Amino acid sequence: MTKVAVIGTGYVGLIQAVGLAEIGHHVTCIDTDEAKIGRLKKGQSPIFEPGLPEALSTVIGSQAITFTTDLAEGVKDAEIIFIAVGTPSDTDGRADLKYVWTVAKDLVKTPTGAALVVIKSTVPVGTNRELQEFFQKAKLGFTVVSNPEFLREGSALDDFRAPDRVVLGTNRPEVAAQLVALYEPLGAPVLLTTLETAELIKYASNSFLALEISYINSIALLAEKVGADVTQIAAGMRLDARIGKRAFLDAGLGYGGSCFPKDVKALKHFMVAQKSDSGLLEETERINQKMRGHFLALAKKELRSFPGKTIALWGGAFKAGTDDIREAPSLDIIAALHREGAKIRLFDPAASEAIKKVFPFVTIAETPIGAAKGADGLLVITNWAEFTAIDLTELKAAMKKPVVVDGRNLFPPIEMTQAGFTYRSVGR
Numbered sequence: 001m002t003k004v005a006v007i008g009t010g011y012v013g014l015i016q017a018v019g020l021a022e023i024g025h026h027v028t029c030i031d032t033d034e035a036k037i038g039r040l041k042k043g044q045s046p047i048f049e050p051g052l053p054e055a056l057s058t059v060i061g062s063q064a065i066t067f068t069t070d071l072a073e074g075v076k077d078a079e080i081i082f083i084a085v086g087t088p089s090d091t092d093g094r095a096d097l098k099y100v101w102t103v104a105k106d107l108v109k110t111p112t113g114a115a116l117v118v119i120k121s122t123v124p125v126g127t128n129r130e131l132q133e134f135f136q137k138a139k140l141g142f143t144v145v146s147n148p149e150f151l152r153e154g155s156a157l158d159d160f161r162a163p164d165r166v167v168l169g170t171n172r173p174e175v176a177a178q179l180v181a182l183y184e185p186l187g188a189p190v191l192l193t194t195l196e197t198a199e200l201i202k203y204a205s206n207s208f209l210a211l212e213i214s215y216i217n218s219i220a221l222l223a224e225k226v227g228a229d230v231t232q233i234a235a236g237m238r239l240d241a242r243i244g245k246r247a248f249l250d251a252g253l254g255y256g257g258s259c260f261p262k263d264v265k266a267l268k269h270f271m272v273a274q275k276s277d278s279g280l281l282e283e284t285e286r287i288n289q290k291m292r293g294h295f296l297a298l299a300k301k302e303l304r305s306f307p308g309k310t311i312a313l314w315g316g317a318f319k320a321g322t323d324d325i326r327e328a329p330s331l332d333i334i335a336a337l338h339r340e341g342a343k344i345r346l347f348d349p350a351a352s353e354a355i356k357k358v359f360p361f362v363t364i365a366e367t368p369i370g371a372a373k374g375a376d377g378l379l380v381i382t383n384w385a386e387f388t389a390i391d392l393t394e395l396k397a398a399m400k401k402p403v404v405v406d407g408r409n410l411f412p413p414i415e416m417t418q419a420g421f422t423y424r425s426v427g428r
């Protein structure tokens, strides 16, 4: 059992903390947000993540986790300190590191038994080295370790419990044993690297996955022209073991969320600054943005025009399993439909509230069928599995016109046509 402090109870910090508590460590979570710490103490999860409320209540029950707003109290007995505060993008797409540096400066003034400071936050290449030098100048014996996270929203706890790999970057490899032991119960391969390599593994992985998505989307645009089916193309590609069955080859509206857009942008900026070739990433972004316009054009073609029409939207979240709408394709779609005078009725199992906050003019429906009732057309925006379980006869009866434009390729085209829909999807 290791005593661990986790600073920052956002998405990454909270999953890290609960996950470490589950595998037998003692974790203190620290956050300056009193309301959040108050809720956590009562066992209430501040984020939507499947399985988190149950996991939280188990580790609170076994006293493996505690919460505080007091940094000094939180790090006093810790052997390892994790920093997992936010690194939002500034207007140029650069990561804003003010929260990381505030914590680093506070740590210099705070007594602790910890020897390791582990950075979970995604930070630009070189930041961990700067932090290491900063602590050295302050005459603190901390060793900085870069330990990037690879959690997906919606399956973050499962990803923590069964990681593909644990990456540990440090310039003092002799300290790594302590962290290897910490993660040992997870049974994952551990990759020991330098600080810069660990930082780049994170950016390179996310950007590569984003690139895969833009690649399959460019194939989807071609497939439409020649009458091929991109979902079958992807299935054929995934059977190649070098590409892999989990490859990010679902074509459609493209990627969103708080990670891919931010990380692609940040890596691109870094490459430009280093006079390195950023062309692939520029194309990745361009194609991703293009898919939103392409989808709207498909919808417009099927619906003829938008003014005065009632359009049902299924999904607002950037992907299934989350209430997160950051950089979601839905944001562009809703804005464009509204500009063109459509009335919008939206259903999302988790993100309705978030959508309503940004777009008060959107009518929120309680069920998928409720959203489709009397609609001139239905646009599928998010890949929620429950959409595929809908009774197609009931859906058709509910709609004024049975037109479905599917941005996530959730339905087999033949089934939709046989059920009497005019059905369009992407790349098929």
Ligand code: UGA
Pocket: 149, 150, 151, 152, 153, 154, 206, 209, 213, 247, 248, 249, 250, 251, 252, 253, 254, 255, 256, 257, 258, 259, 260, 318, 319, 320
């Ligand atoms: C992503 C990575 O998958 C995680 O490994 C990483 O830790 C995380 O970013 C992060 O940096 O924090 P996440 O953004 O939660 O996780 O979601 P993904 O499941 O990777 O999906 C990202 C976007 O790509 C979504 O908008 C999704 O709809 C889209 N996508 C995904 C596709 O359009 N096609 C695909 O085949 C797969």
